[in-house]
Amino acid sequence: MKTSAPSSSIEDYVKVIYSFTEWQDKPITSSQLAQRLGVANSSVSEMVRKLKDQGLVDHKPYSAITLTGPGLRLALAMVRRHRLIETYLVQQLNYSWDEVHDEAELLEHAVSDTFIERVAAQLGDPRRDPHGDPIPTASGEVLMPAAHLLSGLDEGHTGRITRISDDNPELLRYLAAERIDLDAEVEVVGRRPFGGALVVRIGGVGNSREFDLADEITSALWVHSEQTHQGCLLVGS
Known part of the structure; x- marks a missing residue:
């Protein structure tokens, strides 16, 4: 039986959870997650339960939300997609760096893995996006600058x-x-x-x-x- 791909909502959630903690150590709370995603707290609670059921996050009531191993792998894959698309838009299509985030949010769910890897090859496998955020490798490695x-x-x-x-x-x-x-x-x-x-x-x-x-x-x-x-x-x- 073929496992279905995660929904775009699940992909967005794990990406935001990862991005929140990328440059600081504090894990994200449900209210912070709701604020970042622009949704109601009740919607976050329902989705976090779903993410926990799928083994993507660890969460207890009234505590912060953290990614599990599978959740981290999915988050890094989505971060790689997003940041490679941003880099492509700036370097190849002459977008300015303030325009690319929203475009990448739309495109990252629509393109295939093959497309992303061809973008990476076209760009010379860049290590960072136009804002300096590190781009994970295809195997999920991230080089964080000090x-x-x-x-x-x-x-x-x-x-x-x-x-x-x-x-x-x-x-x-x-x-x-x-x-x-x-x-x-x-x-x-x-x-x-x-x-x-x-x-x-x-x-x-x-x-x-x-x-x-x-x-x-x-x-x-x-x-x-x-x-x-x-x-x-x-x-x-």
């Missing part, structure tokens, strides 16, 4: 922007207009008095500019320091 939120860095810290959150398209458009992009050199100059903006210098020698960045921006930028290790490997097995 990076920290810009908002938490001390004065004098230097590094390069290695990831930019794609949660807010307007923020992405602002960063693009200011030419703040992946791999840009960053130095934390200090903070304005009385809880003011973070002052940072962006750009290399002879080409740097100072910015006063609000918390909403500094909480969307991850910085990799040259003194830290390249990253760690997570295997979805």
